[in-house]
Amino acid sequence: MITMCRYITIVALLLPTQDQASTKSAKEKLIVDDSFEKWDWIPIAFGQRKEGRQRLKEGRTLPFEHRGPLLRISKGFILPSGRMVDGKEAFKGKSSQLQDTQVGLHGRYSSIIKPNGRFRYEVALKGKGTFSFRAWVGAKNKTSGQFRWMGFPDLIKIKTSDKWKVYRGNFTLPDLNRPGFQLPDKVSAAIVVNRDDVIFVDEFRVWEVAD
Amino acid sequence: MCYSRLLLFTCCIVLWFAAPAMATPPFGDPNQPYDRIPGTLKTSHTPWARPLHGGKLKGLFICPYNNSREVVELAQRLDVDYTVIMNAAHSAWSVGYSEGDRATPLQGPEARNVLDMLARRRLSLGHRYDVIVIAKVSWLVIPEHIRELILAHVNRGTGLVYVTPNRMKQGWNKTALAEDNDPEFTKLFEQPANDTTFQRVTTGIPLVIMPLKVLRRLDDYRPLPKPRHQWQQASLYISSSQHGQGRILGIDYLDEAIAKRTNSSLSPSYQHPLGDHDEVIYDFSHALLARGILWATDRISPQAISVSISRSAKDIPSFTDEAVTSGKKWRSNQPNVIVERDAFPDFPVIIKVPLESKPTRVVATLRQRLSWMRDNVKGGPSSAADASQPELLPSRLIQQTQLSPDANGHATLSLPMLARGVYLLDVQTLDAGDGVIDFASTSFFVHDDQRVIEVKTDKDHYQDGNAIRGTVVVAEALAAGQSVLITANDTWGRLVHTSTTKPAGPKSFEFEITVKQPLSELWDVHAWIVDDRGVIDRKTLPVPILNNSFDEYLFMLIFAPTPGRSNWKGALHARQLRKYGINSAYVYLIYAQHELYFHNAREHLRNVVYAEHAGEVVTPSDNVRDFSVEETEYDLAEVSRMVRRVAETGKKLDPEEFPYRMGHFTAQWINGKIDDYKLAARFGSPFYTLTGENYLLGEFKGLENSGFAPTATRRFQEWCRQQFKNDLTALNREWNSDFKRWEDIRGIMLKEAVERDQLPRWVDFRYFMRSRVFSQFFIDWTDMVRRFIPDARTGRVGHDHHDFTRYRRHMASSKLYIGQEEFSEWRHALTVELPQSFGNDEGFLMAPQSMIRWQHDLETRTNRQRWPWMVLMQGLDGFDWERGLNAPTLGGEHCFTPDYSEPLPYFSDISNEVLQIQRGIGKLTMQAKPERPRVAMLWAPYNHYISRCLPFEDNSFSGTWMYNISVVGGAVSDALSMMNSIQIRPTMVGPEDIKSGELQRRGFKVLLLPYNKGMSIEEANAIREFADAGGLVIADNSPATHSQHGRRLKKPLLSDLFRPIDKDKASSVTAIGKGHAALVNVINDYTDRLEKDDFHGANVMANLLAEHANIRPTIRIEDSDGRPRRDTLVRIHRSGSTTIVGLLRAQTPKAEHPARSTLRLMEGQHIWDARTQTYLGMTDALKISLDQQPRLLVLMPSNPGAMTLSTSASTLIRGSSLAVKGSVSFAGNADVESIDQALHIRVFDSDDKELEWFRQNLIFRGHQFQFELPISLSAEPGRYRVVAEHAITGSRSETVFDVTEK
Structure with a gap:
């Protein structure tokens, strides 16, 4: 029995905390660093009003907190970044609650993922549903210059639990090259949370791992 | 997919992606002016070398597109068969200015490829030219392979003339020169010509009278300090060299930095400070170029002609x-x-x-x-x-x-x-x-030692009936046989006065001229000293004759080449476009360019004054400052206070008493404006633009941050005290604040209001700023202007960020931002209705039109034909016409070929309609009163800010991405669309009208509340009283759920009138006293629905009005099934017993096909189609086929028939006045004496040439009319013919009269 427990303990200690083992490399560049500590109020843009109206008509919730004509946004983001939570609900200080939304595609996580790069991440999550960090991969036809989407792979996909937990792992962009198309130097990504899911996120970091 | 389909698919995809990078219309389209130069328009010139001894030259010209007319100018003077390569600018090859993806100039790959193709083709060595001329285009921007071709031609014997050789860096808006040296360039174009060459080229040109500083060495050039001003005169340096067998000549005016601004590509930069195009200097400039070309082609005579005086x-x-x-x-x-x-x-x-x-x-x-x-x-x-x-x-x-x-x-x-x-x-x-x-x-x-020193008059302008009293001062006492005479000519060249003078001293003489029946806004008063040998000297004083009548449809030049501003192009642009209906031009009083009034008057253009561009954006950097901090320095309220002082006293400000400065707004600056306005009063203007796209700070982005300066704060405190009736507790309750004293009250930034839960305070503050500071500022400014220009109308250009409820007698005129997109007459209707309603339909309103982009109104023939009538039907007084070869573009932005020879088809389409309107029907419609049924619509501007606090409501106060500054879109707009759709035009009213009992006084029977979430208790009570007394109140969008400050109420103020209804119910009606209240669910998004032929909700509204207020359209339009048409704008104007009905079918998908319709009237009328001048019959049910064409019908109780004309005399002497009388016969017994009509009158001389000065439109009532024709003192003896055309029926009558000398 004791031997079995030791064995289990040793194995457990050796197992990676998630489905991918995380590694630290000597040279890493921090490309995402979101602690969601500072928030500000900015005007709700016209497009957001239209979209918000449509969402409410469809019975969906708004993905941000608003008061009057302003919405609350985490500093560093240019478009809505969830709802601020603090106190007991938060992981540390303040966190962000995401529901039925995608965050960071324009601005914050724009053009940050190198197609042939290696990346390490760390994120604190809790909630009901799945946290995805999804890439938007498009390429230009080398001859005609025509743009085409190559795919939208999930770089990180985590089913959360109802308690805060820090998840770590690595990812690379899957090979989405097609003949005749030129991928850009870097692609954009966004946090995606589905309609019926409610995810809390904090301390989200991604490093680009140098070879 | 088969191969052909695949190919078609691929082509479509390629074109789809390529399309945004092409001009619209594209190169080769009849409406694309690029590379078209028919050369048929002749202008003032001396045919110096035409025809040319030895035969025509063959020349290739490389010249910017927007100045390519100068090639034709040269060809009028020198016998040359020209080929032109039009590039974009002096400092750009193919990349010129363009705006947006539907820009009219060529841009992107199309520009590059087309220009390259043309240049290669025309410079191919298969062609042989006598000369190549480069018109100031920088050597650096000409592509290398093109430069090589040019030099290859020169090498084998072609002459090259380079006007202002230069190496400006690439960039259409740049004038910087390359820093490095190019030895080849210097060798080719900068070596001084030897004396012989210099003499041969320049001898024969009177350079001494040209504004040129002649330099024999390039090093002698001394530039004035930057920025180089357009008044700075050009220099002249001649260079020459040889390249292979060809000669090269440089005619260097050293003006590359300013040539763009003066439209000079083949001529030296020239802009006299007082404007006007000097035809003599211009002519000699081309003569000089002609001599240069003759030298370069070795065709110049070796020996000069000499003239000795x-x-x-x-x-x-x-x-x-x-x-x-x-x-x-x-x-x-x-x-x-x-x-x-x-x-x-x-x-x-x-x-x-x-x-x-x-x-x-x-x-x-x-x-x-x-x-x-x-x-x-x-x-x-x-x-x-x-x-x-x-x-x-x-x-x-x-x-x-x-x-x-x-x-x-x-x-x-x-x-x-x-x-x-x-x-x-x-x-x-x-x-x-x-x-x-x-x-x-x-x-x-x-x-002669004797000369006229001065001519002056007792006033700076006069009106019909006034006496011009003046004095002439001469240099010396008159010798025997000398006398001083006075004549006056109007701008048509007619002699209107001639007389002697009375001595007032040995060298001073007085005169008096009676202004009688003036036909121009300017008279040239000439003072002559004559003796028995003829004229010794003459001096002229132009005297303005004020004409404040603006009752004709205006077609106005704006941001275009205009007389006095644009060198050779200004007068030419005006003269050509005048033939097509252009009759006015924007005048830049804002830059104190007073000479422009005179130039416009000489070119017979009415002046429309751009007086100010006022607002809180004082410098460009004010658009991009940090709006997150309170602005405490800019105090528009204080400037307002200064301006109000001038308005009250009529006196200039004492800078010590008013030391405040906001950018350029200072007491001294305002005092300077007073002088400008006094001068401006010499000429009439339909209105004075006081502001354009200028705003409160941060307003455009919804980040307002001004209003915290001392005067604004003080005023805000006073206003709050009034609003809350001196009850600080009530204010604190409303605002969630705890102010202890009124003196502590101040505005609040939006973010702080959100954080402190004080949004009502922000609503009040921003409403106060827009209404009591911004709008008040323009009211004050108007009153100041009126001190010096009596009865001046004022207005704005642009967006709707004003409190229109305050613009009853001020700022009721404007150029409105409407049009240039589909469904404009529906989408932009509120932009028009607000100034019309609050200004009592008395303002002068114009619409914008532009050649910068190929937008909806220009796209198709039908759209072009619709536009001028749409403007007229909506009650506007004309539209403007923006640009026309002003900017360095590669094509586009013009309505003629670039040499002004031929109008483009799209312009002809528009012009034909304008000219039709200007033949009397426009004037008749403009002076008619719009029919306004007794339906009011409440527009309470504080709801704009309340709406901004409710970003996800079903429908907002205004829509579109510019909702901060535009009223387009939103619930009020939708309500107006619905009302227009059911052909019942409402009148906008404000909260003050509700509270003061105006609804009842003006006899309104219905009040619409499309978006009135915010409401005061007084308004609510007044509305309740209105319903109780028998009125019908119709509301949508949760009326009165908030206070007028924006605080959500526990219970809506009008919950007794409007009971909630289910979402799937269209309306619910409650009886209130003698009247009714109806809550509807149908107004929102009506405009969108209408555009898709979905008129859901219109019948609900129409039925409510009919059933509970007996309001029905007086003129109905029905489809073939007898159902009301909801897709047609019907605009009714009445003048006496004449009714003018405009019909404009919306361009919905179903409008592709004409629809059989019936126009139902209350009673039988004689109906004319005024556009085609066709009689449609006497009926109360007119069958028409309604397509997308605009229809203007005129309804009269009796039918006008033939006309007769007679004159007071058959023969007149010069200087007398002819009275012409006429009558119209009417069929039937109906009372004709209240029927208003219009006549279009023209007079022709014995060569059948129209005398334009007599052209006029006359409005008359009944069957008789009369008018007078003042015959000038210089009228040619002979027979004249007067033709009067009935503007509605087209029937004509003529009479003749003779003029004799004595």
């Missing part, structure tokens, strides 16, 4: 152009050969022509060089003034003589008696075929 021995002081002040850095240029007048007549001039060239004929032409003002002296004492002139010759022809040189080539020319002034003597040697072998011109000044 004996100078006066007397020492005569130099003189300056007194009209120009020294501050303008302008040096006037006068001849250095001066001859005393006493030497005339028979003054001998020796002309020597080289006989080696074997001339068959020698012609000498003597011209009087006019001043920079138009010569307008017909009928004056100068006999030369009445001699017939070659139509296009610049200056005044005095005599033309054929000379017979002796064996040595000498000839003597005898000059006649001449008045004091500058003269030009041109000599041409001609071969047997009249080909010009050589030409030369010289200038001289005729001097």
Whole structure:
């Protein structure tokens, strides 16, 4: 029995905390660093009003907190970044609650993922549903210059639990090259949370791992 | 997919992605002016070398597109068969200015590829040219392979003339020169020409009178400090070199940095500070270029013509152009050969022509060089003034003589008696075929000690019936036989006055001229000193004759080449476009350019004044400052206070009493404006624009941050005190604040309001700023303007960020941002309705139109035909016409070929409709009153801010991405669309009208509340009373759920009137006293639905109005099933018992096909289609086929028939006035004496040429009319024909009269 427990303990200690083992490399560049500590109020843009109206008509919730004509946004983001939570609900200080939304595609996580790069991440999550960090991969036809989407792979996909937990792992962009198309130097990504899911996120970091 | 489909699919995809990078219309389209140069329009010129001895030259010109007319100008003077490569700019090859993906110029790959293709093709060595001319295009921006082709041509013998050789860096809006040196460039284009070459090119051109500083060395050029001003005169440096077998000549005006602004590509930069295009200087500029080309092609005569004029021995002081002040850095240029007048007549001039060239004929032409003002002296004492002139010759022809040189080539020319002034003597040697072998011109000044020093009048402007009293001051006491005479000519050249003067001293003489029936806004008053030999001297004073009548449909130039501003292009643009209906131009009072009024008057354009561009954005950096902090320095309220002081006192401000400064807004600056307004009062304007796209700080982005400065804060405190009736507790309750004193109250930033939960405070503050500071500022400014320009109407250009409820008698005129997209008459209706309603339909309103983009109104023939009528039907008074070769583009932005020869089809389409409107029906409609049923719609502007606090409501107060500053879109707009759709036009009212009982006083029966979430208790009570007394109140969007400050109420104020309804119910009606209240669910998004042929909700509204208020359309339009049409804008105007009905079917998908419809009237009327002047019958149910064409129907109780005309006399003498009477016969017994009609009147001379000055539209009532024609003192004797055309029916009548001299 004791031997079995030791064995289990040793194995457990050796197992990676998630489905991918995380590694630290000597040279890493921090490309995402979101602690969601500072928030500000900015005007709700016209497009957001239209979209918000449509969402409410469809019975969906708004993905941000608003008061009057302003919405609350985490500093560093240019478009809505969830709802601020603090106190007991938060992981540390303040966190962000995401529901039925995608965050960071324009601005914050724009053009940050190198197609042939290696990346390490760390994120604190809790909630009901799945946290995805999804890439938007498009390429230009080398001859005609025509743009085409190559795919939208999930770089990180985590089913959360109802308690805060820090998840770590690595990812690379899957090979989405097609003949005749030129991928850009870097692609954009966004946090995606589905309609019926409610995810809390904090301390989200991604490093680009140098070879 | 089969191969052909795949290919088609691929082509479509490629075109789809390529489309945004093409011009619209594309190269080759009949509406794309690029690379089109028919060259058929003739302008003022001297045919210096045309025809040319030895035959035509073949020339290739590389010239910017927007100045390519200058090639035609040259070709009028030099016999050259031209080919043109049009590039974008002096400092850009193919990349010129363009705006947006539907820009009219060529851009992107299309621009690059088309220009390259044309350049390669035309420079192919398969062509042989005598000369290539580069028109100031930078050597650096010409692609290398094109430069190589040019030099290859030169190498094998083609001449090259480079006007202003330069190496500006690439960039259409750049003027910086390359820093490095290019030895090849220097060798080719910068080596000084030797003396012989210099002489051959320049001799024969009177450079002394041209505004050019001649340099023999490039190093002698000394630029003035930057920025180089357009008044800075050009220099002249001639370079020459040889390249292979070809000669190269540089005519360097050293003006590359300013040439773009003066539209000068083949001529030197020239912009006299007082404007006007100097046709003489321009002509000589091309003569110089012609000589340069002749040299480069080795066609110039080796020996020069020489003209010798004996100078006066007397020492005569130099003189300056007194009209120009020294501050303008302008040096006037006068001849250095001066001859005393006493030497005339028979003054001998020796002309020597080289006989080696074997001339068959020698012609000498003597011209009087006019001043920079138009010569307008017909009928004056100068006999030369009445001699017939070659139509296009610049200056005044005095005599033309054929000379017979002796064996040595000498000839003597005898000059006649001449008045004091500058003269030009041109000599041409001609071969047997009249080909010009050589030409030369010289200038001289005729001097007399006696001259007119000054002419002045007792006032700076006059009106019909006034007496112009003035004084003439001469240099010396009159000698025996001398006298001082006065004449006056209007801008049509008609002599309107002639008289002697009364001595008021030895050198001073008085005169008086009665202004009677003036036909122009300017009279040139000429003071002449004459003796028995003729005129000694003449001085002219232009005198404004005020005309404040603006009752004709305006078609106005804006941001376009205009007279006095744009060198050669300004007057040409105006003159060409006038033939197509253009009758007015924007005038820049904002830059104190007072001379523009005079220029426009001379070109018969009405002035529309751009007076100010006021607002809190004082410099461009104010658009991008940090709006997150309170602005405490800019205090528009304080500037308002200063302006109000001037309005009250009429006096200038004391800077010590008013030391405040907001950017350029200072007491001194305001005082300067007073002087400007006094001068502006000399001419009329339909309105004065006081602001454009200028705002409160941060307003455009919804980040308002001003209002925290002292005066604004003080006013806000006073306003709050009034609003809350001195109850601080009530304020704190409303605002969630805890102010202890009124003096502590101040505004609040939005973010702080959100954080402190004080949004009502923010709503109040921002509403106060828009209404009581921004709008109040323009009310104050208007009152100030009216101190100096009585009854001036004021307004804005642009967006709707104003409190229109305050603009009843101020700011009710405007240029409105409507049009240029589909469904504009629906989407933008509120932009029009607000100033019309609150301004009582008395403002002057215009619409914008532009050639910058190929937008909806220009896209199709139908749209072009619709536009002018749409403007008229909506109650506007005209529209403007933006741009026209102003900017360096590669094509586009013009309505003519770039040489102004031919109008483009799209412009003709628009112009034809404008000209039709301007033949009387426009004037009749404009003076008619719009029908306004007794339906009011409440527009409470504080709801704009409340709506912004409710970003996800079903429908907002205003929609579109510019909701902060535009009223387009949103619930009020949708409600107006619905009302227009059911053909019941509401009148907008404000909260003050509700509270003061205006609804009842004005007899309204219905009140609409489309978006009135915010409401005061007083308003609510008044509305309740209105319903109780029998009115119908209809609301949507949760009325009165908030206070007027934006605080959500526990219970809506009108919950007793409007009970909640289910979402799937369209309406619910409650009886209230004698009236009713109806809550509806159908207004929101009506505009969107209408655009898709979905009129859901319209019947609900129509039924409510009919059933509970007995309001029905007086004129209904039904479909073929008898159901009301909801897709047609119906606009009804009434003038007497004449009804004008505009019909404009919306361009919905179903409008692709005409629809059989019936127009139902309350009673039978005689109906005319005024657009086609067709009688449609007498009926109360007119069957029509309704397509997308605009229809303007005129309904009359009796039918006008034939007309007759008679005159007060069949023969008149010059200077008298002819009364013309007429009558219209009517069929039927109906009362005709209240029927208003319009006549279009024209007069023709005996050569059947129209005398444009008599052209007019006359509105008359009943069956009789009369008008007067003032016959000028210079009218040609002969028979004249008066033609009157009925504007509605097209019926015509004519009569004739004769004019005799005595």
